[in-house]
Amino acid sequence: MSENMIRYERDDEGIVTLTMDDPSAGANTMNAAYKSAMGQTVDRLEAERDDITGVVLTSGKKTFFAGGNLSDLQGVTPETVADTFTEVEAIKAQLRRLEQLGKPVVAAINGAALGGGLEVALACHHRIAVDDDKVKLGLPEVTLGLLPGGGGVTRLVRMLGITEALMGWLLQGQQRSPKEAHAKGVIDELVATREELVPAAKAWIREHAGDESAAVKPWDVKGYRIPGGTPTTPAFAANLPAFPSNLRKQLKGSPVKSPRSIMSAAVEGSLVDFDTASRIESRYFAELAAGRESTAMIQAFFFDLQSISSGALRPAGIERAKVGQVGILGAGMMGAGIAHACATSGIDVVLKDVSVEGAEKGKAHAAKLLDAIVAKGRLSQEDRDATLARITPTADAADLAGVEVVIEAVFEDHDLKEKVFAEVEAVVGPHTLLCSNTSTLPITGLQGFATRPADFIGLHFFSPVDKMKLVEIIRGERTSDEATARAIDLVQQIRKIPIVVGDGRGFYTSRVFGTLIDEGAQLVAEGVDPQVIERAATSAGFPAPPLAMLDEVSLTLTQHIRGEAAKAAAAEGRELTKTPGETVIDTLVDLGRKGRAAGAGLYDYPEGAPKVLWPDLRERWSKGTDIPVRDLRDRYLFRMALETAGCFEDGVLGDPESANIGGIFGIGFPPHTGGPATFMTNYEGGLAGFVTRANELADSYGERFRPSAWLTARAASGTLVDVPAKAAAAS
Structure with a gap:
């Protein structure tokens, strides 16, 4: 397999074209076949160096290179973290040997180069891409709870400087078109068509024949300085304290680890030589890969999304339709x-x-x-x-x-x-x-x-x-x-x-979202300071806090939904009990404070200025109630997760993909958790650990946190559902 993964072709001019084309997969990834093939390829390039003019690295797939193998990364555990470090160091060593071959190496980028794909290209001396806006280039690892562990942090910092590498590429995982990447200095040359890529790469090698500097990276030249400086540079050092502060503002206190690790790897790596910086990057990468955060985010943002986009939820045997x-x-x-x-x-x-x-x-x-x-x-x-x-x-x-x-x-x-x-x-x-x-x-x-x-x-x-x-x-x-x-x-x-x-009042998203804003209102009723209520939510990873979201949906709509639910319950011979949080909402509505659209709610909305919490909210309800921050965060997360479990129990949900993607993209469940279903099954101790913690919250804060008998029974199996997503969707 490794002989076929990278085709090795040398022409009469001594230019070697390496075509990556994994026969066992639809895209090239950093799997075992790649590692073996690249190792053999670099060995051969070094052995034949004297007969080589230059090297063109390209792809036989529609994409250039898809990056790391996420299935392998999901299997990393704290027990295997040392093996992961060794593995990533070995892969990077191959790229480093390619970078220091002594002959110019050109990446001919015919399609998407994301994550490890762009890192492979960054190890080359010159990068040419097809000028197609559909092609995306970037390092999106942060969106999967990881950092670029194939040299992306180390090389971008040396190419662009710490600030541009972090803000322009690493901390938000931006994906850019070839034209945008060219403007930012990551791509060196653009061609109009894919057919022009390899000829353009060969032309660049011919133009630089005999120019030894074309085969040497700037950071391998003695005296090279990172653009913009490092912490040892006075001007840069003066601004360095603002970096973590700005990151905290960007994250709104979220506990997500990967952006912090990326910043640390970038800054620490700038103080040492390239190879040491690369090892620092590898250590941070392995640590993140072994954590629950990356496991959860890979599950949601790759596997769950891929499952949905590929039609796992679509009933089988029905011809696809297009609407006009x-x-x-x-x-x-x-x-x-x-x-x-x-x-x-x-x-x-x-x-x-x-x-x-x-x-x-x-x-x-x-x-x-x-x-x-x-x-x-x-x-x-x-x-x-x-x-x-x-x-x-x-x-x-x-x-x-x-x-x-x-x-x-x-x-x-x-x-x-x-x-x-x-x-x-x-x-x-x-x-x-x-x-x-x-x-x-x-x-x-x-x-x-x-x-x-x-x-x-x-x-x-x-x-x-x-x-x-x-x-x-x-x-x-x-x-x-x-x-x-x-x-x-x-x-x-x-x-x-x-x-x-499936069907039911509020379905999935509205039903679960309602528990978040109810818990926020409940905390107001308990006398917790409103600012503490809001900050606990953002520090848990929610994109917006519950009281602000309650204002956005409007307090009157919340009342209307509650009223409709009460009518339905009465028709079934049941009576709904008003919660303390609902009493807070009713009081605010009676005061004319109906939400943002009405100009006043839990917040005030001064014209031309940011919203501020209504001062009387604190005066009317706050009693200095002190609740541990961990408990505050968990009250939000567990209320929503337990209601999600209720949706599984009631048949509203039949697959974890819908639960996770619906939770993250629809109602703001913290992305670093992987969504409500994964939050439960990925909790420390698994689903059983989640149930144990829920019982602790129930003992302290009320029966709404008590796991149902159904969920307690599911904890023994460790999963929320037994049937595949496709079967559930079709049932």
Whole structure:
């Protein structure tokens, strides 16, 4: 296998072309085959050095190189961390030998070079890439709880300087086009087509024949100084204390480790020689790889996302469908956002509201979103106009006659939804997919008024639609597999992420999100200082704190959802008990403080200034209640995770992928945990350890933290579900 992984071809001019092409995989990765092949290749290059003019490194795949093997990395444990360090050092030693071959080595980058792929290219003396905006270059390891361990930190710091390496490439894992990478000095040359890559690489080698400096990296020349200086440089040292401070602001106190490790590796490595810096980088990499954080983030952001995008949740045996025209009912912020998402994906939209003026207002919102993209230079005026022309505003239901899909986006009221669907079903065709963008109302109940319940499905978008990637697809009791498959196809067509869940009030995301904001309000009622409440959430890794989010969704909407739940409970002969947190919300509403849209809620919103917590909030409720920070953080995490477990128990969730991706992308569950399902199973001691900690919280703070008998039983198996995701989605 190793002989085929890297093809070795030397032409009459002595230029060797190395083509990486792993026959056992769709992409080249740093797996065992690569390590063996690269070792043999470097041995041969060194043995034949005197007959070699230069080396071109390219790929036989659509991508250049995909990076490290994430399946292998997920298997790293604290017990095997030393082996991981040894392994990564061996791989880097091969690249270092290539870098110090004494002959110019050119990377001909034909496709994406992310993570280890870009690190391989950075070990070359010259980098040429095809000028294709679809090609992405970057070091996204931080988004997986890792750092670039193949020399990325060490080389970028020496190429660009500490500040540009950290801010421009490493700390946020930015992915850039070849043109952007060229402008930043990481790519040296661009060519128009892939066919020009290898000839251009060979031409550069010919041009530099006899120039020994072309085969030597700047940092291997005595006296080389890192651009911008190091901590020993007075000017740089004066600014160094701001680095960790700015990072803390960026992370908002989040406990995520990888950005801190990246900064440490960059700064520490700048103080020593290249090879020592490389070993420092390897130690940080191995430590992160052995931690729970990287295991969780790799699971969510690679395996779970890959599973969903590849169709694991899609019912099998149904032909894929592409939509040409969509009808949207309701032109408010949500409906207009959905119209924008569809139109930008090439779908014609009939945007209906109760008046033409209302529909035009919705189209104007879409125009505003498009204008913002034009202003950033990412969309031409012509494409903007063509996209906007796809949206047809109307007040006449008859204009919906030809649409293939209807998406209702009116207020959360059962009777109103029944009215608009009755109007629509009278004019649309018999095969039109009927979708309700409800966030709480059970789909099975809404199917009751549909003439074709099998074609009726929930399609829950998140606000703002143009920024939120997730769409929660909800199957009612009578929703067909074909409707589910068509809904998934539409969501992917508009370039969003579909999760599939079962029915129930609040479904998955709204049901779980409600526990977070309720816990925040509960802490207010208990007398905890509001600022402490908010900081505990951001320090736990939540992108926004609960009281601020409660204001965003509005306190009155929370009351409305609670009221609907109370009606449903009463119909079943049950009575819901008002929580202390709900009493806080009711009091604020009675005071006219209904949330951000109303101009006042738990926060004040002074004109032209940032929001601030309402001072009377502290005066009315704070009692100096002191709760350990760990407990505060866990109260948020465990409330949401336990409710997620309840969704599994009730059949609302059938697969961990939907739980994790829905939690992270829909309701802000801390990304470094890997999502609610992984948070439970990846907890110290596994699911059993999670249950033990939940019981501790229940003993201290109430029965809402008590694990159910179902979850306690699942802890013995260590998993939340026994069936594969595909089977669960199709059931």
